[in-house]
Structures are given as structure tokens and as C-alpha cells.
Amino acid sequence: MLMIDQLKERARKNKKTIILPESMDKRIFQAAEIILKDGLADLIIIGTPQEVEENSKGCDITGATIIDPNTYEKTKEYEDLFVEIRKSKGLTHEEARKQLLSDYTTFGCLMLKAGDADGLVSGACHSTADTLRPALQIIRTKPGTRLVSGFFVVEVPGSEFGENGVFVFADCSIEQNPDPEKLAHIAISSAESFKFIVGGVPRVAMLSHSSKGSAKHPDVTKVVEATKIAQQLAPNLYIDGELQLDAALVPEIGASKAPGSDVAGQANVLVFPDLDAANIGYKLVQRLAKANAYGPMCQGIAKPVNDLSRGCSYKDIVGVVAITAIQAAGEDN
Incomplete structure (x- = not known):
């Protein structure tokens, strides 16, 4: 059984309500049809009747809750909440309402903050910044969290590496350098995140163009220092x-380049030195190895808000919603 099938089964067992604010994208409705049919989550789709009708043609979204911010009974309540949260920034009611009606991700984050849903997935047609900005302004970070970062769950079919071909790649979406x-x-x-979502024992490789001092450069020094701090x-x-x-991946090479390491040759969590390397790395694996890449998932936000690659397929959206539902279930424990 593929890892994603196991995750879907977990999502079914503790069904959560997930918000999809991108009613302007056909892929959202294609994914919603599968999510509802398979019982992975209850869905709230934000949009006007016209947007939903136009973009859902050919898709059966029976069972989804459609919310139009222009007519929803709680819009004023969310407006008041938004003003209260951002009062130190001088947000007015007029500005708050304008943003609520024009930015469905902001509206969805306020729904989440109010406790009217369990998680949110956006990013199919919005940038990471447009997805995370309202989340950080409204929902904010978990207590004790030092920073919000992003990761992908990557499943490489038939691979002997990682956790039966499954990895976490980080940070592919948020922290630039x-x-x-x-x-x-x-x-x-x-x-x-690996331990909670994938299961098994995480073995974290701090990646570089150097192994154990084979090269000298400030970029290498950064990774060496980061490793010491993490340890x-x-x-x-x-x-x-x-x-x-x-x-990090190949046992015989790991034994040669890093003898005695508990991670070398066994890594299942790959931490890249910067966003360029991480983003390029996951896309290489996704496109050339035909891997399934789910994310970017976010870690450190007080409630589950997850991003999507704008190049995602509707199947990718299904996977991210399932993982978001699992994260939301974990918040209850």
C-alpha cells in the first residue's frame, strides 16, 4: 500500500472540516469530488455562486458547504474579529470588510480562527506569500515556535532509500536563506513532522556539497553549525x-564518507541549506523520478494551514487535504 493511501485511511477515521478558498480554480473542484467521494474530509469551499458554477462544471461536489462571503451570516462577526486582531496596526472596519470580500484566504483564516473549521489549504493559484500572510496575521504561530517553515512529503515509488521511498524535504517554500x-x-x-505524518524513526541529514569536512566554504560552515545546534x-x-x-542516502557511500554515523546512508528527512536547493531538489525528484510530492506543508502555525505548488495536479490537492486533516486531528490530542 502506498503511503498516501495509509494517510487517507487515517484521515477517514477522524474526519475534519477543511477550507478550500480557491473557488476560481478548476483543480479545486476536481479534487473536492474525490475528497468527498472517498470521505477524506468535510469541505467548505469559499466563493460566489457564479464562481462555483463556472469552475465546478462536470464535477460532483455534493456534500460540500459553499460559503459566499458577500451573503454569509457570520461575515460581520469575522470582520469584527479581524479588526480586533489587527487593531494595533490600525485596521478599520471598512478595510477589513474590503479584504474579507476580495481575499478568500483571509476569510478562510478568520473562519479557522473562529473555530468554524479545522484546517485550510490554498496556493493552487496564489503565491506562498499570499497564502501565509493572512495565516500569520490571523492564526499566528504555535506557542513556543521559533519560526514557521515548510516541507514536502515526497514518495518515490519503488525506491529502496528513505522510509520505503518516503521522505520529508525541508524547507522548500518559506525560509530563503x-x-x-x-x-x-x-x-x-x-x-x-516526519514522525507524526509518516511514522517510523526520523533520521535527519543536514545536506551540503561537502561531507564531514571534504570542502571548506562559509556555506559548509553554516550547515556544520546548524547541525551542532540541532544536536x-x-x-x-x-x-x-x-x-x-x-x-545521506546510499549505505555504502555513507559508510565511506561518514563512518559511524546514525544517519548517513539511512536518511529519510533531508534538510537543504537554502530555499533554492530545496525547491530545485524536490522538483527534480518529482519530475524526473515521477515522485509524488505533497505540499508545501507548513509547520509552526497554530492551526493547520497548508500551501500548494501552483503547478500542482488535482491529485496533489487531494493528498495535501488528507495530510491537513491528519494534522488537524493531531491538534486535538
């Missing part, structure tokens, strides 16, 4: 670096 401390926190958060902050986790990708 993290310093050593941020990179360390990304590693720890990604290990926890000090989370001594119970398997975290090692700096490691080249082949040393």
Missing part, C-alpha cells in the same frame, strides 16, 4: 551533517 539557528529549528520541526537542542533525535546527498 536560513542562518544556522533557523536551519537547526527547521531540522527539528521536520523530524517531528544540542534535540539530543534524542538522529541528526547528522554536513552530508552530501549520496552519503
Whole structure:
């Protein structure tokens, strides 16, 4: 059974309500049909009747709750909540209402903040910034969280590497060029996300173009420092670096380049040194190895809000919704 099928089964067992605010995108309705048919989540789709009718043609979304912000009975309540949250920034009621009616992701985040849903998935036709900005303004971060970061759950069919071909890649979407401390926190958060979503023991490789001092450069030093910080902050986790990708994945190369490592040759969580490397890396694996890549998922927000790649398929959206529902179920525990 593929990992995503296992995740879907978990989502079915503890069904949650997920908001889809991008009613202007056909893929959302194609995904919604499958989600509803398979019982993965209850859905709220935000949009006007015209938007929903135009973009849902040919899709059976029976069972979805359609909410038009222009006529919804709680829109004024959300407007008041928004003004209260942003009063220190001088947000007026007029400005709040204008944003609510024009930006469905903002509307959805306020629904989530009010407790009227369990999670939100956006990004099929919006940038990561447009998805995360309202989430951070309205829902904010989990208590004790040092930063919000992003990750992909990547499943490579038939691969002997990782956790039966399953990996977490981070940070592919948010932190452009993290310093050593941020990179360390990304590693720890990604290990926890792997443990919760994928299961099994996370083994975190701090990736570089160098393995254990084979090259000298400030970029290498950053990864070495990040590894030390992560090991000090989370001594119970398997975290090692700096490691080249082949040393992280291939047992015989890991044994040669990093003898004695608990991670080399066994890594299932890949932490890239910057956003360029991470984003390029996951897309290479997705397109050339025909891997399934679900995300970017977010870690560190107080309630589950997840992004999508604008190049996603409707099947990718189904997977991200299932994972979002699992994250929401975890918030209850």
C-alpha cells in the first residue's frame, strides 16, 4: 500500500472540516469530488455562486458547504474579529470588510480562527506569500515556535532509500536563506513532522556539497553549525551533517564518507541549506523520478494551514487535504 493511501485511511477515521478558498480554480473542484467521494474530509469551499458554477462544471461536489462571503451570516462577526486582531496596526472596519470580500484566504483564516473549521489549504493559484500572510496575521504561530517553515512529503515509488521511498524535504517554500539557528529549528520541526505524518524513526541529514569536512566554504560552515545546534537542542533525535546527498542516502557511500554515523546512508528527512536547493531538489525528484510530492506543508502555525505548488495536479490537492486533516486531528490530542 502506498503511503498516501495509509494517510487517507487515517484521515477517514477522524474526519475534519477543511477550507478550500480557491473557488476560481478548476483543480479545486476536481479534487473536492474525490475528497468527498472517498470521505477524506468535510469541505467548505469559499466563493460566489457564479464562481462555483463556472469552475465546478462536470464535477460532483455534493456534500460540500459553499460559503459566499458577500451573503454569509457570520461575515460581520469575522470582520469584527479581524479588526480586533489587527487593531494595533490600525485596521478599520471598512478595510477589513474590503479584504474579507476580495481575499478568500483571509476569510478562510478568520473562519479557522473562529473555530468554524479545522484546517485550510490554498496556493493552487496564489503565491506562498499570499497564502501565509493572512495565516500569520490571523492564526499566528504555535506557542513556543521559533519560526514557521515548510516541507514536502515526497514518495518515490519503488525506491529502496528513505522510509520505503518516503521522505520529508525541508524547507522548500518559506525560509530563503536560513542562518544556522533557523536551519537547526527547521531540522527539528521536520523530524517531528516526519514522525507524526509518516511514522517510523526520523533520521535527519543536514545536506551540503561537502561531507564531514571534504570542502571548506562559509556555506559548509553554516550547515556544520546548524547541525551542532540541532544536536544540542534535540539530543534524542538522529541528526547528522554536513552530508552530501549520496552519503545521506546510499549505505555504502555513507559508510565511506561518514563512518559511524546514525544517519548517513539511512536518511529519510533531508534538510537543504537554502530555499533554492530545496525547491530545485524536490522538483527534480518529482519530475524526473515521477515522485509524488505533497505540499508545501507548513509547520509552526497554530492551526493547520497548508500551501500548494501552483503547478500542482488535482491529485496533489487531494493528498495535501488528507495530510491537513491528519494534522488537524493531531491538534486535538
